[in-house]
Amino acid sequence: MGVRVLKFGGTSVATRQTRELVVNHIERERSSGHNLVVVVSAMGRTGDPYSTDTLLSLAREEGGELHARERDLLMGCGEIISAVVLCSALAARSIPAVALTGGCAGILTGSQFGEARIEEIRTERMLRHMERGEVVVVTGFQGQDAQGDLTTLGRGGSDTSATALGAALQAEMVDIYTDVNGILTADPRIVKDAKPLTVVGYAEICNMARLGAKVIHPRAVEIAQQARIPLRVRSTFSDEEGTLVTDLPTALSLASPLKDRHVTGIAHVPGVTQISVRTVDGIADTQLQVFQSMARHHISVDFINVTPAGALYTVMDDDAPKAVRVLQELGFEPETVNGCAKVSVIGGGMHRVPGVMAKIVEALAEQGIPILQSADSNTTIWVLVREEHMGGALRALHAKFELHL
Numbered sequence: 001m002g003v004r005v006l007k008f009g010g011t012s013v014a015t016r017q018t019r020e021l022v023v024n025h026i027e028r029e030r031s032s033g034h035n036l037v038v039v040v041s042a043m044g045r046t047g048d049p050y051s052t053d054t055l056l057s058l059a060r061e062e063g064g065e066l067h068a069r070e071r072d073l074l075m076g077c078g079e080i081i082s083a084v085v086l087c088s089a090l091a092a093r094s095i096p097a098v099a100l101t102g103g104c105a106g107i108l109t110g111s112q113f114g115e116a117r118i119e120e121i122r123t124e125r126m127l128r129h130m131e132r133g134e135v136v137v138v139t140g141f142q143g144q145d146a147q148g149d150l151t152t153l154g155r156g157g158s159d160t161s162a163t164a165l166g167a168a169l170q171a172e173m174v175d176i177y178t179d180v181n182g183i184l185t186a187d188p189r190i191v192k193d194a195k196p197l198t199v200v201g202y203a204e205i206c207n208m209a210r211l212g213a214k215v216i217h218p219r220a221v222e223i224a225q226q227a228r229i230p231l232r233v234r235s236t237f238s239d240e241e242g243t244l245v246t247d248l249p250t251a252l253s254l255a256s257p258l259k260d261r262h263v264t265g266i267a268h269v270p271g272v273t274q275i276s277v278r279t280v281d282g283i284a285d286t287q288l289q290v291f292q293s294m295a296r297h298h299i300s301v302d303f304i305n306v307t308p309a310g311a312l313y314t315v316m317d318d319d320a321p322k323a324v325r326v327l328q329e330l331g332f333e334p335e336t337v338n339g340c341a342k343v344s345v346i347g348g349g350m351h352r353v354p355g356v357m358a359k360i361v362e363a364l365a366e367q368g369i370p371i372l373q374s375a376d377s378n379t380t381i382w383v384l385v386r387e388e389h390m391g392g393a394l395r396a397l398h399a400k401f402e403l404h405l
Helices: 016-031 052-060 068-075 077-092 124-131 157-168 202-210 218-227 249-255 286-296 317-329 356-366 387-400
Strands: 003-008 035-040 097-100 107-109 118-121 135-139 142-144 150-152 173-178 231-235 243-245 265-278 302-307 310-316 335-346 373-376 380-386
Touching: 003 016, 003 157, 016 035, 016 077, 035 077, 035 124, 035 157, 052 068, 052 077, 068 077, 068 150, 077 097, 077 135, 097 124, 107 157, 118 157, 124 135, 135 157, 142 157, 157 173, 157 218, 202 218, 202 243, 202 265, 202 335, 218 231, 265 302, 265 317, 265 387, 286 310, 286 317, 302 373, 310 317, 317 335, 335 387, 356 380, 356 387, 380 387
Parallel strands: 003 035, 003 173, 035 135, 097 135, 107 142, 173 231
Antiparallel strands: 107 118, 142 150, 231 243, 265 310, 265 335, 302 310, 335 380, 373 380
């Protein structure tokens, strides 16, 4: 029997009612003849009793410094609780199951606590349990280093656990269950007529995830792409198929058989500051000094334009005061525009297609929205606008590229 990996996020395992839905999905897949590995996140979100943030707050209340090793040990507790409780729910339905920590499941990592990288996955124990007909419930977000310590995989770690296990087990499919029914063309809270995508390529969804869409972590998509394992992003709260993520030409052609769509979706990142640094007489290598200073102070830069006249780039709003102070200490007089947003037009079909940028400019000009900066790659065009114009920009671009149809 083939293997399928099902990953359920925190909202999916947060209550008895939602766990019943999870068990329904597991029961359906099991009755279809699949061996199952189920990856779970910690229950709920901030403020819920067993969420990761709530557990960390317990340690903060004591006032002492929490070292990285102990922090990871505490952060792994939420997933362990989820796995054990889900096993109990499965037992109530007479479905045999076993709960495994990341380490017990064979996920071996380096020792960089909080951001550990997976080095190897030993699948023997999971395969033994599946041979006995058991559903293997694995704690997401965690592994084990060479010293036997629990490690966590950083942001999006449960998604990463799921696709890495899928790759190691040569799974037929990895299903990522969330609280939304697949991937949409834009954020439905801003663009009311955003439409669900039936099929999307790995590169496109990876870009969408990096550029503001929070349905799945890009690191997880990259692993699935390398292993050529199809992903589906589905809702825990329905039986609909959701969005298939693949590079299979047949599936992609079936997604839009009547229309060759150049743009797949629109994403956004608010809270951005634009910084402009002009070349100063007497200061050699202005650009080198600017970007070396940002690197030394661990300030991530984006949207970079370099010319003989100086450098133009963006940082997140939270990093802006520090970036300005660093530049001033070097003798520069940076100019800033705070409260901006990065809006991204994404589509694998736009490469070498004339007129895409013209449409972007036209859509924003029609709404009186100035473009502060732009950049592009093979699959994405980015524009920087003021955050107050972000919603209007998203809606205008969504309409201009007819993503609502």
